[in-house]
Amino acid sequence: MTDRAAIQRGVTTRPAFWLWAAACLAGAWVALDLLGPRVRAFPVGAVAGLVLLAPALAAGVWLLRRLHPVRSRPLGYALIAVGWGGLAAFGPALPANAAFQAVLGGTAGAEFTATWGAAITAPVNEEILKLLGVAVLALIVPHAVRGALDGFGFGALVGLGFQISENFLYVLNTIVLTGATQDARAAFFSFGSRMIGGAWWSHWAMTAIAGAGLGRLLGRPSRTGVAVACGALVVAMALHSWWDAPVLAGVALLPVKGAPILVAAIVAYRIARYRYLTGFRRAAREETERGVLVPGEGHVLTYRKWRRKERWDVPAGEPRRLLARLRAAQLELLDDRLGGLEPDPGAADRLRGDIRDLRRRLNASQRPAPA
Amino acid sequence: MGRVRWWGTGLVALVLLVLGAGLPLLDAALGDGKRPIRPGTVLSVGTARDGVRPVSFAVPAAGWALDEERSALGSGAELTSDEVVFNVSVVVPLAPLDARALWDGLGRIVSVRGTTRLGAGPSAITTPHGLRGLTGRLAGAGRAGTATVFARATRGATVTAWGPPEAYLRAAAQVEAMVRTIRIAP
Numbered sequence: 001m002t003d004r005a006a007i008q009r010g011v012t013t014r015p016a017f018w019l020w021a022a023a024c025l026a027g028a029w030v031a032l033d034l035l036g037p038r039v040r041a042f043p044v045g046a047v048a049g050l051v052l053l054a055p056a057l058a059a060g061v062w063l064l065r066r067l068h069p070v071r072s073r074p075l076g077y078a079l080i081a082v083g084w085g086g087l088a089a090f091g092p093a094l095p096a097n098a099a100f101q102a103v104l105g106g107t108a109g110a111e112f113t114a115t116w117g118a119a120i121t122a123p124v125n126e127e128i129l130k131l132l133g134v135a136v137l138a139l140i141v142p143h144a145v146r147g148a149l150d151g152f153g154f155g156a157l158v159g160l161g162f163q164i165s166e167n168f169l170y171v172l173n174t175i176v177l178t179g180a181t182q183d184a185r186a187a188f189f190s191f192g193s194r195m196i197g198g199a200w201w202s203h204w205a206m207t208a209i210a211g212a213g214l215g216r217l218l219g220r221p222s223r224t225g226v227a228v229a230c231g232a233l234v235v236a237m238a239l240h241s242w243w244d245a246p247v248l249a250g251v252a253l254l255p256v257k258g259a260p261i262l263v264a265a266i267v268a269y270r271i272a273r274y275r276y277l278t279g280f281r282r283a284a285r286e287e288t289e290r291g292v293l294v295p296g297e298g299h300v301l302t303y304r305k306w307r308r309k310e311r312w313d314v315p316a317g318e319p320r321r322l323l324a325r326l327r328a329a330q331l332e333l334l335d336d337r338l339g340g341l342e343p344d345p346g347a348a349d350r351l352r353g354d355i356r357d358l359r360r361r362l363n364a365s366q367r368p369a370p371a
Numbered sequence: 372m373g374r375v376r377w378w379g380t381g382l383v384a385l386v387l388l389v390l391g392a393g394l395p396l397l398d399a400a401l402g403d404g405k406r407p408i409r410p411g412t413v414l415s416v417g418t419a420r421d422g423v424r425p426v427s428f429a430v431p432a433a434g435w436a437l438d439e440e441r442s443a444l445g446s447g448a449e450l451t452s453d454e455v456v457f458n459v460s461v462v463v464p465l466a467p468l469d470a471r472a473l474w475d476g477l478g479r480i481v482s483v484r485g486t487t488r489l490g491a492g493p494s495a496i497t498t499p500h501g502l503r504g505l506t507g508r509l510a511g512a513g514r515a516g517t518a519t520v521f522a523r524a525t526r527g528a529t530v531t532a533w534g535p536p537e538a539y540l541r542a543a544a545q546v547e548a549m550v551r552t553i554r555i556a557p
Contacts, residue, residue, distance in 0.1 A: 015380040023387060037483045092391030099398035102440035106404035110437060114444035115419075125390055132383050139379045177446065179462035179520075179527055180476030189465055341375055 016139030023136075024083050027091025031165065034094055038172040045183030049171030052191040053164050056199070057082070060160045064204065067153050069273055070280060070302060071331055077137060077144045081154045084133030085161025085207070089126070093162075096125040115246050123240035126162070130207040131233060133158035134214050138341050146338035147279075148272035151215015152208045159207030166203070167194050193251060201243070201258030205265035210236035212268045219339045232268075239264060277302075283334040292352050293330065301330055319365040326358040398440070405436040405451065413552075416448045417461040417526070426461050426528045429552040432545045450549075455516075455534035455542040457549060462527035470505045473520040477529045481518065487511035487533055489518055498551045506550070515539045519550050526555050
């Protein structure tokens, strides 16, 4: 059985995978129930919205997977995160927000709810629902979320999935708001204002911040970790509330309103990235001293570009495949000490053995055959 | 942290259930959220500018209640009386509006509900304040009512009122009176 097949088999034996699948199906059903009749009533606008949003989703996934400084996040894990955000979190958010707004309307009045409802209900419901996506991914694939940087990256992907689904809802809402008189134009207007004007500081950024906190906790469980995770979730909710609050309204002020959210996300990313790279380089140094890595190899491992370039110096076929497996095992070893939900105490020694074996086979495969 | 695959998954499922099903149940348990409106009350809807919402209308008779759960005043309001539902929605066009296009658009919006449809051939209507629009019948399975659209260059309003035929017949005069009080700020 290949490594990939073993991982896939491992994923489907975990209860969190089936929860993910069921939650995505339920979310899709709720969303279809609400949006389906509108899509049928406004087919031109709906198709225009899909045509505009699909490339944005693909570009966002590509970009956010590459936010990791050393290696891109696996596509399968990224799709689990995006699927949770776009279906499993988005679906329940619709009735949850409506109910919360209704409760607020019934207690605080329609006027108060019309002004402040979104700023109160959406941050609480949506930030929690989205953050569950990072937790579910960590339960499905424990080694995928081993620190703040992983939490940030997968949180951003969950947020992106939610953002795209929500923007499709807004396309349909904009058609209704404009009296269904200019469907395609409403779709373009909605896309322009929410994606081009607002995507830079939207759900991806807020969930990335909350995800970084949860990732920190999952990587190294402690009281400080709990405090950081709770603090990050509160910050994400506060930023979301700020974005929905009826202040600095108007398209011209969008950058002013969005800047604090983007700055907070960048700061969280820079801190998580710095801490990750510090640990990564320390681990590389120690493994070099131990003789598992050869001098200079730690440096090659740090940069995608160098790893890509070195492949050209290795003959195609088996040697190149062995080099790829060697580098994957080395990266896995350097990340192993980060921790995670279910750390494997024997993994490091096993990986060191694999690395020695792969290096021996790689060297043998490149040695010229005796005449 | 040990092996958390079961209790961790259970915890995620519980939170999902509380938010996705618990909140709607709480809402249902708290009642219908309807606030009686006194006769003569003027309600305003639409995005507030300088504290003023652009579309307003008066409630001329007793017996109407604002459905606070279904009224997002930023975009519209829904009133009920007996089993009759009166809905006012604000339209913010991307290009100058005309009433005929708005009527056709309302026909498609109404079709989303799946239970009612607009009748053909609307007639012109002018309110005492000079607001011009189109009005016509709204019908569906066991439902009767009217629909009205008003269009100004920069903003519009759509009104639908429907209910069981007998109930609607009793409320029709009040519905028409409310429609005639609608104003749209320039």
